C-alpha cells in the first residue's frame with residue numbers, strides 16, 4: 001500500500017477526528033485538534049495520506065525546548081498493520097530532531113500492547129507509571145522515553161524528500 005506523510009491542514013480535521021473517535025475510548029473534542037493545528041505554537045501535526053488522498057493516520061507531537069512529546073497517534077482501523085503509524089512516528093521524530101529535540105516522551109495505556117510494541121521497536125523504554133491515569137477504566141499510564149534522538153536508528157535517518165511538498 002502506498003501512502004505519504006505530510007503536515008495536517010484544517011481540511012483534514014473531519015477525517016482526523018473520525019480516526020480519533022474510531023481509535024480511542026476517550027477521543028479528543030474537535031476543538032482540541034483545531035487548537036493544536038491553528039493555535040498551539042508547540043504542536044506539530046501530521047497525517048498519513050493514501051493514494052486516493054484519504055487520511056489514513058494522524059499524529060500530534062509537542063515540541064518543548066529540546067523535548068518531543070507524542071500527544072496522540074492513530075491509524076484508521078482498516079489500514080492497521082501496514083506500517084502507517086511507524087512511518088508517522090519516525091517521520092515526526094526526525095522532524096523534531098531536526099528542529100532541536102534531543103529526547104522523546106509519551107504516555108500509553110498499560111494494556112495497549114500494540115502501541116507499546118511499536119514504541120519499543122524504535123527505542124522507547126518504560127521510565128515511569130501514572131497510576132489510574134485514564135478515567136474511563138482507571139487504567140495506569142506507562143511513561144516511555146526515547147533518550148537520544150541523535151543516537152542509533154534516528155541518527156542515520158533523513159527527512160523524506162516528500163517533506164518539501166508538505167503543506168500547512
Ligand SMILES: CC(C)(COP(=O)(O)OP(=O)(O)OC[C@H]1O[C@@H](n2cnc3c(N)ncnc32)[C@H](O)[C@@H]1OP(=O)(O)O)[C@@H](O)C(=O)NCCC(=O)NCCS
Pocket residue numbers: 023024072073074075076079080081082083084085086087107108109112113114115117118119121
Ligand atoms: C497502535 C497503532 C497506532 C499502530 O498503528 P499501525 O499503523 O497498525 O502500526 P504499524 O503497522 O506501523 O506497526 C508498527 C509496529 O507496531 C507494532 N504493532 C502494531 N500493531 C500491533 C499489534 N496489533 N500487535 C502487536 N504489535 C503491533 C509492531 O511492532 C509493528 O512493527 P512490525 O510490523 O514490524 O511488527 C494502532 O493500532 C492504533 O491506531 N491503535 C489505536 C490508537 C492507539 O492506541 N494509539 C496509541 C496511543 S499511545
